[in-house]
Amino acid sequence: MPAEVVLIKHPLVQHKLTIMRLVETNTQDFRRLLKEISMLLAYEVTRDLPLKFESIQTPLAEMEAPMLAADKKMVIVSILRAGQGLLDGMIELIPTAKVGHIGLYREPTTLMAIEYYFKLPPDVEQRDMLVVDPMLATGNSAVAAVDRLKEANPASIKFVCLLAAPEGIEHFHEQHPDVPIFTAAIDEGLDSHGYIIPGLGDAGDRLYGTK
Ligand code: URA
Numbered sequence: 001m002p003a004e005v006v007l008i009k010h011p012l013v014q015h016k017l018t019i020m021r022l023v024e025t026n027t028q029d030f031r032r033l034l035k036e037i038s039m040l041l042a043y044e045v046t047r048d049l050p051l052k053f054e055s056i057q058t059p060l061a062e063m064e065a066p067m068l069a070a071d072k073k074m075v076i077v078s079i080l081r082a083g084q085g086l087l088d089g090m091i092e093l094i095p096t097a098k099v100g101h102i103g104l105y106r107e108p109t110t111l112m113a114i115e116y117y118f119k120l121p122p123d124v125e126q127r128d129m130l131v132v133d134p135m136l137a138t139g140n141s142a143v144a145a146v147d148r149l150k151e152a153n154p155a156s157i158k159f160v161c162l163l164a165a166p167e168g169i170e171h172f173h174e175q176h177p178d179v180p181i182f183t184a185a186i187d188e189g190l191d192s193h194g195y196i197i198p199g200l201g202d203a204g205d206r207l208y209g210t211k
Contacts, residue, residue: 003173004180005164008044013037013184017162021200027209031085034134034207037162037184038089045130045160045182046094075100075124075154079133079145080117082203086132086160098127102148104141111194113144120152129154134203136164136183138194139171146176158182162203165189165196 016033019025025033052069055062077100078087091097103117121127131149136142142159149157157179159172164183167190172181187196195201205211 003177005169005173005186006044006180006182007186008041008182008184010040010044013040016040017184020162020206021198023201025206027206030206034085034162034203035089035092038086038132039093041086041160041162041182041184042090042093042130045158073127073155074098074130075121075127076130076132077102077120077145077149079104079131079141082135082207083133085203085207086134086162090130090132097130098123100124100129100149102145104144106138106141106194111138111140113141115144115148118148120149124152124154127154128156128158130158130160131179132160134162135196135199136161136168136172136181137190137196138165139168139175142168142172143175146172146179150176163187163196163199 016037020030020033050069051066053064054067056065074094074097076087076090076097078084080101080103098121100120101117104113104115107114131145133142159179160182162184164186166186169181187199189197191197
């Protein structure tokens with residue numbers, strides 16, 4: 001299967017992302033915009049969900065109406081901590097999804113991902129998994145997260161981010177060519193500290209006002 005990258009070019013997503021990138025955008029606006037974008041990303045990422053038809057009664061007539069076939073069969077895994085910003089909007093749009101968390105931090109000198117937390121719901125084998133992290137930079141955290149999550153054997157995995165660096169996409173798909181990446185933008189590259197250029201800075205700090 002060819003490694004898939006889906007670029008979400010919707011004008012609302014692109015406009016909101018530009019406002020998020022602005023150096024003067026404050027924490028409150030950054031958080032709100034990330035939540036709004038995450039709903040739009042969830043809309044795109046769930047395009048292929050199967051539907052079933054059920055007999056329903058409207059005030060005027062009976063009809064065969066479409067409903068999600070696997071309504072209760074999703075799990076969203078947030079890569080802590082910036083993943084929480086994408087998770088918030090997604091669970092509003094998909095309220096029946098279960099949620100998992102994986103805590104990874106970047107060791108500042110090697111930029112390698114170190115795991116400090118891992119919690120999944122029990123029935124992951126029957127669920128389609130969305131792994132969310134706003135920034136796909138070196139790809140080290142995303143690769144480490146998906147390595148670990150594949151041990152739980154979910155029905156499928158998609159990786160959802162806001163911004164990706166070409167280096168991160170390449171590294172991720174070398175290791176996980178079967179996992180499609182959904183992103184709102186592919187930026188120029190990485191700086192020497194592993195930050196995406198032009199990017200939007202540190203997503204966690206901008207989301208929580210920690211810097
Ligand atoms: N993580 C971030 O928050 N920002 C980057 O640019 C890269 C990784």
